[in-house]
Amino acid sequence: MPKRKAKILIVDDAQINRIILCELLRDQYQILEAEDGKKALEIMKEDKMIDLVLLDIVMPNMDGYQVLEKMKEQRYLEYLPVIIISSEGNTTSMEKAYELGATDYIRRPFESYIINRRIKNTLMLYEKQKKLVHLVEQQIQKRVNNNTTLINVLGHIVEFRNGESGLHIQHIQTITKMLLLQLGKKSHEYKLSDADILLISTASSLHDIGKISIDEKILNKPGRLTKDEFEIVKQHSSIGAEMLKTVPNYNNNDLLEYAYQICRWHHERYDGHGYPDGLVGDQIPISAQVVSIADVYDALTSERCYKKAYSHEQAMKMIVDGQCGVFNPLLLECLCDISEEMKASLFENENYADQAVVSKMTDELVIKQFRSEMPKEKNNESQNRKFFQEMTFEYDAFKDAVYISSQAAKDLGIDEIIYHPKNHEFSFFNKSTIKLLKDKLKETTHLNPEVDLKIYAHIGKQKQWYHLQASTRWNGSVYKGFVGKLVKDNNIQVIHNIQENISLKYTYTEIKDFIESLKDIFTVVRLIDFQKHQSAKAENDQIEIIEGNCYDYWKRKDVCVNCISKQAYIKKGQAFKLEFVDYNIYAIIAQYVEVDERPWVLELVYKTKEDIILGAHGKTRFLENIVTYNKEYYTDVLTGAYSRRYYEEYVQYINDVSAVAMIDADNFKAINDQYGHNAGDQAIKAVSKAIQSCIRPDDIFIRYGGDEFVLIFQDIHYDAFTTRLYQISECVKQTKVDDYEDLSLSTTVGGIYGNSKVNDAIKKADKLMYEGKKSKCSVVVKKTSEVD
Numbered sequence: 210m211p212k213r214k215a216k217i218l219i220v221d222d223a224q225i226n227r228i229i230l231c232e233l234l235r236d237q238y239q240i241l242e243a244e245d246g247k248k249a250l251e252i253m254k255e256d257k258m259i260d261l262v263l264l265d266i267v268m269p270n271m272d273g274y275q276v277l278e279k280m281k282e283q284r285y286l287e288y289l290p291v292i293i294i295s296s297e298g299n300t301t302s303m304e305k306a307y308e309l310g311a312t313d314y315i316r317r318p319f320e321s322y323i324i325n326r327r328i329k330n331t332l333m334l335y336e337k338q339k340k341l342v343h344l345v346e347q348q349i350q351k352r353v354n355n356n357t358t359l360i361n362v363l364g365h366i367v368e369f370r371n372g373e374s375g376l377h378i379q380h381i382q383t384i385t386k387m388l389l390l391q392l393g394k395k396s397h398e399y400k401l402s403d404a405d406i407l408l409i410s411t412a413s414s415l416h417d418i419g420k421i422s423i424d425e426k427i428l429n430k431p432g433r434l435t436k437d438e439f440e441i442v443k444q445h446s447s448i449g450a451e452m453l454k455t456v457p458n459y460n461n462n463d464l465l466e467y468a469y470q471i472c473r474w475h476h477e478r479y480d481g482h483g484y485p486d487g488l489v490g491d492q493i494p495i496s497a498q499v500v501s502i503a504d505v506y507d508a509l510t511s512e513r514c515y516k517k518a519y520s521h522e523q524a525m526k527m528i529v530d531g532q533c534g535v536f537n538p539l540l541l542e543c544l545c546d547i548s549e550e551m552k553a554s555l556f557e558n559e560n561y562a563d564q565a566v567v568s569k570m571t572d573e574l575v576i577k578q579f580r581s582e583m584p585k586e587k588n589n590e591s592q593n594r595k596f597f598q599e600m601t602f603e604y605d606a607f608k609d610a611v612y613i614s615s616q617a618a619k620d621l622g623i624d625e626i627i628y629h630p631k632n633h634e635f636s637f638f639n640k641s642t643i644k645l646l647k648d649k650l651k652e653t654t655h656l657n658p659e660v661d662l663k664i665y666a667h668i669g670k671q672k673q674w675y676h677l678q679a680s681t682r683w684n685g686s687v688y689k690g691f692v693g694k695l696v697k698d699n700n701i702q703v704i705h706n707i708q709e710n711i712s713l714k715y716t717y718t719e720i721k722d723f724i725e726s727l728k729d730i731f732t733v734v735r736l737i738d739f740q741k742h743q744s745a746k747a748e749n750d751q752i753e754i755i756e757g758n759c760y761d762y763w764k765r766k767d768v769c770v771n772c773i774s775k776q777a778y779i780k781k782g783q784a785f786k787l788e789f790v791d792y793n794i795y796a797i798i799a800q801y802v803e804v805d806e807r808p809w810v811l812e813l814v815y816k817t818k819e820d821i822i823l824g825a826h827g828k829t830r831f832l833e834n835i836v837t838y839n840k841e842y843y844t845d846v847l848t849g850a851y852s853r854r855y856y857e858e859y860v861q862y863i864n865d866v867s868a869v870a871m872i873d874a875d876n877f878k879a880i881n882d883q884y885g886h887n888a889g890d891q892a893i894k895a896v897s898k899a900i901q902s903c904i905r906p907d908d909i910f911i912r913y914g915g916d917e918f919v920l921i922f923q924d925i926h927y928d929a930f931t932t933r934l935y936q937i938s939e940c941v942k943q944t945k946v947d948d949y950e951d952l953s954l955s956t957t958v959g960g961i962y963g964n965s966k967v968n969d970a971i972k973k974a975d976k977l978m979y980e981g982k983k984s985k986c987s988v989v990v991k992k993t994s995e996v997d
Contacts, residue, residue, distance in 0.1 A: 213605070214239045215332055216258055220249040220276065221265040221294075226317075230263060230294075233321055234328070246271030250279055259289060261332060264311075266295040266302065277309035284394055286310040290335050292327065294319070377507055378414050380555055384503035386410040387551055391543040392499070398539075399495045409496045412468035416475050416500050419449025429906070446476050447485045470494040475501045480535040490537075498537050502544060505533045510555075521552045603692045604630075646679070650691065653681045660691070713781075714803045721747040724811075732795070733762070733814035736804070739774040745809070752804065762814075763788060773799045774810040776862050788814075845912040847890060848897035856911050860921065861967055868930045869970035870920040870960040871978045872900065872937070877916035884949060891946050896954055899944045903937045919971060927962050931990050934960045938987045957981045963993030 216239040219230050227242050234240060241259065243249035245268050253259060262280075266273035273293060280286050290312040295302070298316045306314055312331055315324060389406045392399065401409075420428060423445055427438050434442065450473035453465055460466075474497035477483035479490055483501075493501075509524035519527070525548055527533055529541055544551075600617035604610070611627045618625045649660045660679040679693030715723065720736075724747055727734045736745040736752060737759050744759040745752050760769055776784035777799035788795040798813040843855035851860075874896045881889040893916060900918060901910060909921040922930060938958055946952045959978030961970050973996045981989040 215260040216241065216256075217261045217263060217328070218243060218249060218252060218259050219263045220246065220268075220273075221263075222268040223265070226265065226294075230324075233324065237325075238328075245269060246273065246276040246279075249276055250283075253280070253285060253289070260335075261328065262289060262291045263294050263328075264291050266293060266297050266306070274305060274309060277306070277311060281310050282394065288335075290331050292331060294324075377511065380507040380511075381413045381416065381500065381503045382410045383554055384506060384551060385413045385499050387547050387554070388499045388502065388540065388543050391547050392495075392540065395543055395546070396539060401495070408464050409467050409471070409499070412464055412471055412496070413500045413503065415449070415453065415468045416471050416504060417445060417449065418452060418472060419445035419447070422448050443476070443484050446473050449473070467496050470496045471500045473497070475504055477501070478534040479537050483534065498540055502528065502536055502540055506544075509533070521548075600695045601693070602695070604690045646677075650679075650681060660693075713801065715805075717747065717750070717752065717805055720802065720804045720811075727813060730815075731813045732816040733812070735759075735812050735814075736802075737774040737799070737810040737812050739772055739778055739810060742768060744812075752809075772862075773797055774812060777801045777810045778808065779862075848894055848912050849901070850897055850910045850912040850918065852912060853914060856913065856919065860909060860911065863921075863923075863967045865964050866921055866923050866967055866970060867925045867964060868922040868927075868960060868962045869965075869967065869974045870922075870930075870934055870937075870958055871913075871971065871974035872918040872920060873957050873978055873982070874916035874918075875955045875957055880952065884952065888946070888949050888952065891949065892952065892954060895944050895946045896941055896956065899940045899954075900937050903933060903940050919974075921967065927992070930960060930962055934958050934988050934990060955987065957986075958988045958990075960988070960990040961993060961996060962990065965993055 214237070217234060218241045219227050220243045221227050221230075222244055224244075227244075231240050231242070241252055241256065243252055247270055249262070249264075250271075253262075264273045264276060271279075273295070277286070277291065280289070280291065291310065292313040292315060293303075293306045293311045294315045294317060296317040303314045312335075313327055315327060386406060389401055389409060393401055393406070420442075423442060427434065427441060430438070450469050453469045453472055456462075456465055471494075473485065474483075474488060474493050477486065477488045477493045477497060478501075479493070479498070481487050481489035483493075505528060506524055509519045509527060510521060512518040525544070528536065528544065600621075601614040602617075603612045605612070611630045613623065613625050613627065615625060646660070653660060660677070660681070677693060677695050679691045681691045724734050735755070736747070737743070738745065739759070742758045742760065744755045744762070746755060747753075759774070760767070763769065773784045773786050778801055781801050783801075784799045786797050788797055794816075796815045800811045800813075802809055802811045843852055843858075844850070845852045874893060877889065877892070880892050896916075897910075897912070897918070900920070904910060904920065907923065909919075909923075911919045911921070913919045922933075925933070938956055941954050941956045944954050946954065957978055959974045959976065959981055961973040961977060965973075970993075973993070976996070977989045977991060981987065
């Protein structure tokens, strides 16, 4: 692969000086020229691939010292070395240049050997420095990553309980990081390193952790809080801070210290009118000041149970005008500076859907959870195979070119350099693959440059699964391209074969061989007879029953509540889930099979190698987080409720629920006929919103079909259930539809109470709903024992 020439910018108002340097350096380097300081800064802004600046001091309009000051202000000097070349040879000039950030100082006249040697030394020094910085950043990133997963889970628990958008934590982190980066460009007062910025943006996830202790009824109250209720809510900042302070090793952990500052003081205001301590000005830590603005902005632009979302422009005006309290004037300037970039970034994140994640089943999440930890197959094929196995490559964003390793290019019969790859016929670097990579690369930064995904593509003569690992290249915070490695992934291929091509019928010999091929990948491979709760193995020329029950492996005393083998058996297909035992997480794939015409379920279990320390409450929330992660796939687009798909794939297998309600929007057909389908859509949305305002975050709300909804309560008393259904009925009646003020809404509700299977309960609730329609009774509630 040809090595890229370093690029040097020569800045001098004297043309003769520029000509001399150009002639001297042209053969070894790429050369850019600027006749004054202002033009030089414009070039630096446009071209992020510059490796070195040769700068004169005495120039009109903007001298060399002023250029250095601007470069320091814009943080160019963090990654771009500057050598001063000037006839000014006095000590004062040299000292001032070094103080402003110059790397070296060369006096005119100079010898060609000297300037060549010092340029080479400077470039070599900065290249080594970049590698060292990169290594340090990687270590910082790894250390922070050890905490990030748990922190985000905890943050999302609060979101889920508080009824907030699943994007709230992500938005807070994004805005916090952008504000801190802009603050660093605008002022050096707070002396924030890249490591500090990373820690603060990560810690921002815990800003509302104290809300765990606040009553859900108050947190999710649709109307205005009373004075007493608001005082209770205000306690969350000090409660959360105390929770964090009691964590072991708090005093030796920078991340926890930032989290404490943010949690306790993110509701303080610059003029002293915040809470809990009434701090003024910079008594408030800068971490808390920044998160405070981020939190207010996202609260304004997000819909809540008590208000509609404001537009970006409205929210900016309200914050800058002081309608949400007084903030640090410098931070408000930073907010205005990043306004458009922030708006675009949040919009992209909100609408981003990674196709490798939003897939047919939660199996994608299972694979992602453990694919990187899977051991390699023992029976590797010969290293002398003739077809493609591995390729390293580099993408240069400036040239829009891909450089491919020599051996891979030779094996595939393609050029080592591919210019404009999205237009190239070679399938891996085609338009769709480039787009997938670009979507992933949007999430990277110079502090977190890694990309890890799987690709299913034709490379050479075969279509296969490949594991792609890439690392983006940066000049400071400026994106330059990426380097990567593409490897045939046999483990993912085996899983893909299980998912897509598995046979349903086997002889004993075939199933035995198949199980043996899977044992090198999975922790446990076994056959399950879910009806007898037995597990079996293929040994000694027959299927042998293993002593004990299949659920003994999970340390249970009784049958699993949500038996995955039962799901696979009923569907005559596949089912997937995560199982928690002690502090271990197990990923499970279950597949219905027939062995010599007898039905079994093939169960594949993989135990993760990492310990994820979650309490019993955290395990439940972690599962809910996984479902939330696939929200787009399981959410009804019109109403925001869960979709019928979610019911079919998950909910119908729940064996024990407290109560179920079937809700039908009255006169829906008449609304469509009289007002049109747009009015019908708006009416269904309004009904859904009214229902959701009356239920708890843990209740399962599904759009069952058309104008019918299902509500599932897993833990509720009879009186509370009855009260909730009447509350829903009344709330719908009081709901108005935008642009159709004369349109009246109502529902008929059938509710069944008593522990039962979901499918059975829905049938009974549906029957009660139709009883209500016949008798013109808006709510009919009965206990299971009262219904045939």
